[in-house]
Amino acid sequence: MEKRVTFSNPWLPYLLVAPQLVITAVFFFWPAFRAIYQSAFIPDPFGLRTQFVGFANFEYLFSNPYYRASFLTTAMFSILVTVLSMSFALWLAAMADRVIKGSGAYRTLLIWPYAVAPAVAGVLWLFMFNPFTGIITWSLAQMGYSWNHGLNGGQAMALVVLASSWKQISYNFLFFLAGLQAIPKSVIEAAAIDGASFWKRFWTIVFPLLSPTTFFLLVVNVIYAFFETFGVIHTITQGGPQQSTTILVYKVFADGFVGQDLGSSAAQSVVLLVLVSILTVIQFRFIERRVHY
Amino acid sequence: MADITLKDIRKSYGRTEVIHGIDAHVEDGEFIVIVGPSGCGKSTLLRMVAGLETVTGGEVSIGDRVVNDLEPRERDIAMVFQNYALYPHMSVFDNMAYGLKIANVPKEEIRARVTEAARMLELEPYLDRKPRQLSGGQRQRVAMGRAIVRKPAVFLFDEPLSNLDAKLRVQMRLEIKALQRRLGVTAVYVTHDQVEAMTLADRMIVMNAGVAEQIGAPLEVYANPQTLFVAGFIGSPPMNVLRTEVRDGTAVVGGGYEVRGRDLATGSVIGVRPEHVNLVAAGAGLFDATVDFCEPLGAETLVHTRTDAGDSLVVRIDGEAVFPSTGDRVGLIADPVRLLAFDAAGRRIASLADLSP
């Protein structure tokens, strides 16, 4: 889409785009370029000189079992977060869509966790599941289940998944509710007259009509789980125990800043760059389609 | 106050030329209507006068200045848009005052001019309202007011009434005309509605496919269309068009009437207005036709017929006259002066009276 009418001025448009372009160039393109550049070098042990190694960093990276494990961890983490937060949100949205009285109040009470920072969400859940004093740890102990996410990798994963999903429910809820309310009432009434029960109607009529929203949220949630949950992991587990919660983004940080392995960290950045590009393209294609429909 | 001169105006988008050289002169204080079907280039022409489109070729002058390279604000014009283009976040007062504020007109004078325009347009009670709180007709008046307060040399109207309902359109039409007369400002008005063009214009420019087909006073254009396009576009129902058939060197119309004395080349056609044809008994006219159906409209009745040559022909008769029934055979008669001949390219030749020896 283009404007029919435009202004003409020899320098004003350049002045207007300049701030954004300068910041983009300095803080986006230059670092990205450096990441690609660094990924092809290894610094000597004193950090004084670097040596060109081509794809050796990548070969080393993919032969590293920890890195390959991190891929699996990320995949599992993303799937769990996406499925858990989306299904809970859909359940809430379906109910909120049914009530006529008080739906505004319900919405208010359900959306505010969106405003909680992932790192703060991490602290809240860490407190409840504290191995020694946490209220939920205690409750589980009463039922004979022992909780210590500092030692048990599976429990650590469960905890970061819970905290990350909890924070994302509001977002999914809002979009599902908007999607549900956009479905024409007549379609559902027609199904009701045809004799379909509530759940039958939901699965055969409502859910299929909701599929654009669902697909959109799927992509957004995967991106969220990949990149925005750093704060949750960093506050709760620091990637442990035994790297059981080290997702890719956490590993870039840990290898680059804690391990000071710049070549490997740069190579990981490049891998992430490729991943996020793929996700963005998927998201963008989807957005394009939504515009046409 | 100013006149407008258009000299061989052309407009191209890339390689596609959409306006093919238009010459016209608008007298000071004259009301000119540019009329034509959608896509004929009439709005583009107006927007070139306004300075909203660049002129690819030719010269636009307002008064004695060539304005091709001037910004709209430097041309001393005001424009009324089809969708009114009111600034939604400004009150009616601010909408009208905006241009004056930019021109650094003193505050008291702005107030005086806006109040005066509002009084003229009966908008005084609404000065504090936002455009969305107004009806369509009121918004239209605000758009007019915005043009008036600037006291421009030229008013430009781009289909200003097409978003209004039929009744309001008739009323606003009269108001626009009266206002223009009172202010004596040169006006250029674009519309696709030929009734609007006929009623408003001192002179009109009939455009088609980027060409000015004819320029002239409404009744002159109506009576003497220079092209088949104008003949069909101006007038409702449009002028009847009858094909001619050349038999032994003589042109025949309607399957029976020989246009004697002169030959019309193959492919030429004869045009005649519905009110210039009369019904007579079969066999008593120039040629016969069969009645398809009749539309009694009260003041008049339109009799739709089909000639033996297969052309459809509408006859306008008095509303109180007895009209024939479907299937009746009738004879058709017309004064040869009213039969207009056009060549195969649609250009006017001359009326048959001129052709007859």
Place this chain on the structure above:
Amino acid sequence: MSGMVERRGIGVWLTHAGLVLGIAIICFPIYIAFVASTVDQAALVTPPMPLVPGGHFLDNYHEALFVGANAPVWLMLANSMVMALGITVGKIAISIISAYAIVYFRFRFRMVFFWMIFLTLMLPVEVRIVPTYEVAAGLGLLNSYTGLILPLIASATATFLFRQLFLTIPDELVEAARVDGAGPVRFFIDILLPMSRTNIAALFVILFIYGWNQYLWPLLVTTDPSMNTIVMGIKQMLPTGDEVVEWPVVMATAMLAMLPPVLVVIFMQNLFVKGLVESEK
């Protein structure tokens, strides 16, 4: 309102009950945090902790605000506020003017610039952590507000949002403004900005939350505790070793860290929903 067929009797109550249960699950962590911020340390070290608020509300919040761990919480709140507002205002400002240039002007490299901005969508800070840190360090931006704000204010999303908005504004409005004598700057200030008010406000809400909740970047660029933001500061209050965690103070800090963005969401709910739904289109 409802997309579902009206329900009667017990179905309605079941739905309400389900919603209340859902809200209880969602709110439980916050409630527990609030309770923990109102009791003393002794009440928390021996489980189970109490489930009703205690009487140490003022003590804990006073301690958090004015003593804290590395830096008093009021200072971290102030830092967060500066960062969040800086990011929000900066993003909106540079996005709206670049979108204006791209929509309302024709100039060389216009599409190149457009795609350059678009590409930044593919470069979240998490992906380019180390090199971006190096650039910021090289420019001497560590431990400064500029360093906290500047690298985060380029935003393709906001630019797209404004571009989308501008494309829906009728062309005649620009023409009317030009006939009225407005040049590009006046048109932007007098017409476009006021017409974008609601969208700017909606975006403001979303971006404020985004800015306030930044974690990784402040963690990297602020080593000086007096420059810490509240969201990263909480983590610093959790010692890594065997030291005893002052949970009541930590939870009071957590409550304070959540307060500004949560209030923004609750009190500007409609703008927030509008901003969220539109910025994802």
